Amino acid sequence: MSTMIQRYTARERSNHWVVAIAFILAGLSGLALFHPAFFFLTNLFGGGPWTRILHPFIGVAMFLFFMAMAVRFWGRNRFTPADREWRKRIKDVLCNRDQGLPEVGKYNAGQKILFWLMVVSIPVLLVSGVVVWQPWFAPFFPIGLLRVAVVVHALAAWIMILGIVVHVYAAIWVKGTVRAMTRGTVSAAWAKQHHRAWYREMTGK
Secondary structure: OOOEEEOOOHHHHHHHHHHHHHHHHHHHHHHHHHOHHHHHHHHHHOOHHHHHHHHHHHHHHHHHHHHHHHHHHOHHHOOOHHHHHHHHOHHHHHOOOOOOOOOOOOOOHHHHHHHHHHHHHHHHHHHHHHHOOOOOOHHHOOHHHHHHHHHHHHHHHHHHHHHHHHHHHHHHHOOOOHHHHHOOEEEHHHHHHHOHHHHHHHHOO
């Protein structure tokens, strides 16, 4: 049986899944409010009025739990020279040619890019969302700012959705990755192949 290495604690996994669930709920409710073609999604939240009421609160919850997660993972997501080399060899990564790739730590450059994308996008979603939050805050802002905030909010949301789609696809594509966020462990072989510097750190080999 392959040796297992702990990648995430129970608290880290719980934090991740709360953010993931909040993102799905915020995304679905946001799409329902974004365009009439998606209005049928309001049925998931009890109708149009409830969707409008719940969406911003879900967004605030997502922001708070993500910030807690970001603080925890901040140090592991700093870019290194190995990450720059990894990005230059992205074709080899996509073609599963691991020979000669730089040794990366707990996260590769792609994962770090997604992390920093979320660090920027989620606060942008919060601030722009507060500006257009009816009836609590929107009346305090001029109509011009409201219009800009709506566009910025929608743009940030679409960037986030695309980023998460890639994230989910990559997690499924790289066999053994999903286990890290469901059971908290990965095989030593997985760690050695995909995150060798982290493997050395954890095993001393």
